[in-house]
Amino acid sequence: MPKLVASDIATALKKRISSGEWIENGRIPPERDLASEFGVARNTMRRAVSFLEDDGTVVRHVGRGTFLTAPNPASMTAVVGRMEGTSPADMMEIRQLLEPAAASFAATNASAMELNAVREAHRIACESQDMPTFEHWDAEFHHRIFACSRNEFLKEIHNLMRILRNQAPWFEMKKRSFSEERRSIYCSEHQMVLDALLRRDPESASQAMLAHLKTVERNLLGR
């Protein structure tokens, strides 16, 4: 049995960390416990942990403990918490990345039935007479395109965006930006997206969606 040195212990610790051992709440056991578990003195364990600290695997807090710097599952809720402060401008920027891609995916992957659902949402939105109804079916149109993108992660990101868009700052903005003229513009732009999807043309679908989102951004943010 080779003598245990601090650097060996450090790599052993890394192994246990990357095996997901302490990922639960991101806290690793106290130095004193680790030392006795590995059968070394606390000083040695301290040096070992220092290696992890040096390469940023871990941060230490007096009186609290030693914590993994890698984010842990429990912090997902914190992330979505912070997301609630997302500015409309930032989100529109990302929508312009994701939605054209979603449209492109949909053009290649969607089933006929799914495309029918998209068309249906578009139809109702066009025929709607009041702002809340239009708002709802407009959102549904976009949602159904994501729904047939065949990428679960993309769909969930869009769900996040939908939720965020239902919050206070957006509501005001949408109310301000609504007008009959704009609604008809949105409808014809949606039509172009829908046509491209029905033609199974990813490239055009992507472009049409991007063009539409540029319009929305202009209206929403007033640029």
Added chain:
Amino acid sequence: MPKLVASDIATALKKRISSGEWIENGRIPPERDLASEFGVARNTMRRAVSFLEDDGTVVRHVGRGTFLTAPNPASMTAVVGRMEGTSPADMMEIRQLLEPAAASFAATNASAMELNAVREAHRIACESQDMPTFEHWDAEFHHRIFACSRNEFLKEIHNLMRILRNQAPWFEMKKRSFSEERRSIYCSEHQMVLDALLRRDPESASQAMLAHLKTVERNLLGR
């Protein structure tokens, strides 16, 4: 056995909540009961419950009790739950949309200090000798690029992706795909991204990042 601290208890509580334990009335037992059940002081249990309150899992009412905030199941927490099942393939697809954009934003928006931080992460990753250290600074390289993209929403989406990448299916995959040769390829690809950032060249930064992600995808998913 790790000493029970408040945050541990919080995660234990979350586990019991998500296992449907107290779903019936949407009410969880009184602090005093929980404290004695977990064998901690009420103050500690109060702190634990406060964690749940902070991330919105629970609401407290003086004199009435503590209740689950279940009436909003279609919201964020549900999204988070579904996201945990994201497949690596789906996520890689989205990374290839977002990260080139992040690199492009970074090329135009990053401060000199931020770019220095990116370079630093790159340097340490290149010099690292073992897989966990490389892994960590590789992730940090990407993270720091997002950090200077100046888009809060984009940053938070990346945080979500980081968390998901720390879960089980990814671990196995990364372990399988790691090799000295691949590491050096990653390093030279990172170098090209970094160079483009330092040249303040959004277009090249985006392309270099996309090329890198294609490599990663090939290695990870074996295509």
Added chain:
DNA sequence: TTTATCTGATCCAATATTGAGCCATTGATA
């Protein structure tokens, strides 16, 4: 030998837990 490292021990400072008590609100009961 010299050098580096580990050991075992002790003290310190920051933080957390404990145990106890008191208050305000609530809802049920007399």
Added chain:
DNA sequence: TATCAATGGCTCAATATTGGATCAGATAAA
């Protein structure tokens, strides 16, 4: 209506845990 038990909100002093730091000796390798 008045009372009362249950519950969360809050404070406080004592104790325990934990990382930070240092030192003298033991051990092993060069």
